[in-house]
Amino acid sequence: MLPRGRILSEVLAQTVAAYPDNDAFIDNESRETWRSLSEKVDRTAAALWQRGVRKGDHVAVMLGNGVLWLQTFFACARIGAVTVPINTRFKKEELVFCLKQADAKAIVLTGQFLGIDFAALLSEVEPALAVGLPGEVLPKLTQVLMFETASVPAGAIDFDQLLASMSQExxxxxxxxxxxxxxDDILLIQYTSGTTSFPKGVMLSHDNMLSDAYAVSLRMGITPEDRYFSxxxxxxxxxxxxxxxxxxxTGCCLLTLPKFDVSLALAMLQREKCTLTSGNDTIFLMLMGHPDFDASNLHLRGGWAAAGPEVMQxxxxxxxxxxxxxxxxxxEASPNVVMSSWDDPLPLRTEGWALPHKGVQVRIMDTNTNEIMPAGQAGEIEVKGWSVMRGYYNMPEVTARTFTEDGWLKTGDLGKMDQAGRLKMVGRLKDxxxxxxxNVAPTEVEGFILMHEAVELAQVVGVPDERLGEVPAAFVILKQGHxxxxxxxxxxxxxxxxxxxxPRYVQVVDSFDQIGMTGSSKVQKNKLRAYAIAVLGLAEPTK
Structure with missing residues (x-):
């Protein structure tokens, strides 16, 4: 029976009580037991509370994978604050949009990460950081808490010092x-690229995420003794x-790295005797293609992948x-909708056929007739149940368009179901x-390109790439005289x-008329993609 109605602080407390001295988290710099991690969470929650963070406040987190991310996330959950993860690869325009749209009251960040000066980037976004907050750009941002930095701006707090000052009282x-x-309180707002020109904030509750995590752990067959590298x-x-x-x-140990370095990943998998891992096509192909790869040195028995049949095999x-x-x-579904079980027959797992989790419903709809498709026929995947988001933050109209009148989430993905109720995702209806x-939304990239003074029209599609799966290709029409x-x-x-x-590729064109336009004068992306593949001399990956 799937446990429901839980909150993160209670689940963490139960795991700490059951496995206090077991390894909880390992990277190349840290090694935490459940007990030591819990102590860091207690201290972090107290520090956030002292700085005025309260239930319902939105706390942005701009950190790389590591124990600092964990303790901040768990501490926010303890208070009832909402974590807003920030992509560490965001540039100025993306960062200011997310912080403003999310109504972030606080941001927790590190001074630098992988050569990126986060402090300088945030100062560029909100100049008031140099003298004192709040500022005019982000008037709701009152707390900037910085880890691991030698120079703290006047408007920020040295979070390491603050944590050290926390007493037991x-x-x-x-x-x-x-x-x-x-x-049912919101645990996290996940910004995801969509069909709008900027990301949308997916609101996920404690119940959404914890139920999804537990359901996934059952499919993967995880035990507290497992060592899970992700x-x-x-x-x-x-x-x-x-x-x-x-x-x-589950109480299993989580292992990670701040970035995907293939050699370091293989070394950790071997040294720490990891039994589980996860990834997409790109990650697994890079691991298997590296000179250091030797399957006999690994101890992996399972995990999960979002990958095609050839890569799965x-x-x-x-x-x-x-x-x-x-x-x-x-x-929008917390995120997992279906996952094959670890003991399913290999052909089902390699081909991507999997049952929805208990309490999650899936149907395949004909987007033209709005009728349910019979088994074996492809259509849009729609989802309903406990894993589905509470909506997009401050976007009621976009949220309404994402759901059907009878309450099903429209995924924009193409799939089909078999007679047993298994789902297979076969493509994307979205661009x-x-x-x-x-995830890359063409409209988002197009919007940035259109900011260039010489560009009149821009269209972006994904084209095949051997290493990354797909990369952006942009076709632009220039303004007259530019x-x-x-x-x-x-x-x-x-x-x-x-x-x-x-964009990996850019081509200047005179018009899109010969490539393919709809009756409403929109460029047909499928025809543009085919044109791009031909003109760039690329090849579709083998199915």
């Missing part, structure tokens, strides 16, 4: 005063739900992982494409948007 006071948290960024739900909360729900045959599960989901596991080379446009994009959104 402070910790007790926070525990007594922070009040009750409900399973390189998925914690700022994605594949990291927060399917890594962090899976570990907390390769993981089984070459990586020697016997019980890997196939997964499908989306942020979104994935670059090495990152000039701009493809190289100049790519260079202009690089400092403005995350690198995975920067």
């Amino acid at each position: 402070d910790i007790n006071a926070c525990s007594l005063q922070c009040g009750s948290v409900s399973p 390189i998925r960024p914690f700022f994605h739900v594949a990291g927060s739900t399917l890594s962090i909360l899976v570990s907390v729900s 390769k993981i089984h045959d070459q990586m020697k992982v016997p019980n890997l599960c196939n997964a499908y989901g989306l942020s 979104i494409f994935r670059v090495g596991g990152e 000039s701009c080379t493809p190289e100049e446009l790519i260079a202009w994009c690089k400092p403005r948007i995350a690198n995975f959104k920067v």
Whole structure:
């Protein structure tokens, strides 16, 4: 029976009580037991409470994978505050949009991460950080709490010093005063690329995420003795739900790295005798293609992948992982909708056929007739049940359009079901494409390109790439009397948007008429993609 109606602080407390001295979290710098992690959470919650963070407040987290992310996330949950994960690859425009749209009261960040000066970036977003908050750009942002920095701006707090100053009385006071948290309270707002020009904030409750994590752990067959290596960024739900909360729900040890370095990942898998892992096509192909790869050095028995049949088969045959599960989901569903069971027959797992979790319903709809499709016929995947989001933050109209009149979430993905009720995702109805596991909305990239003074019209599609799966290709029409080379446009994009959104290819065209236009004068993306593949001399990946 799937446990429901839980809150994160209670689940963490139960796991700490059951396995206090077991390994809870390991990276290349930290090694925490459940007891030591819990102590860090207590101290962090007390510090946030002292700085005025209360139930319902939105706390942005701009940290890489590590124990600081965990203790901040758990501390916010203890108070009842809402964690707003920030993609560490965001540039100025994306960061200011998310902080403003999310009504962030506080942000927890590190001074630098992987060569990026987060302090300088935030100062560029909100100049008042240099003198004192709040400022004019982000008037609701009153707390900037910085880890691991030698120079703290006048408007920020040295979070390391604040944590060190917390006494047992402070910790007790926070525990007594922070009040009750409900399973239906929002735990996290996940920003995800969509069909709008900027990301949308998916509101996920404690019940959404914890129930999804537990259901996934059952499909994966996890025990407290497992050692689960996940390189998925914690700022994605594949990291927060399917890594962090899976570990907390089961008591297994979570292992990670701040970024995906193939050699370091293989070394950790071997050294720490990891039994489970997760990833997409790109991650597994890079692991198996590395000179250091030797399946005989690994101890993997399972985990999950969002991967096609060929890659799933390769993981089984070459990586020697016997019980890997196939997964499908989306942020709006916490994220996992279906996952094959570790003991399902191999053909079902490699081909991607999986049952929905108990209490989650799936149907396949004909988008033209709005009728349910029979078994074996492809249509749009729609989802209903406990995993579905509470809506997009401050976007009621967009939220309404995302649901059917009878309350089903429209995923925008193409799938089919078999007679047994198993689902297989077969494609995307949306224009979104994935670059090495990152969702990219063409309209978002187009919006940035259109900020260039020489560009009149821009259209972006995802085109095949051997390493990343897909990469952006941009086709632009220039304004009359203006000039701009493809190289100049790519260079202009690089400092403005995350690198995975920067077009790999740019072509200047005179019009889109010959490529394909709809009756309402919209470029047909499927025809543009086919044109791009042909003109760029690319090849579709083998099915």
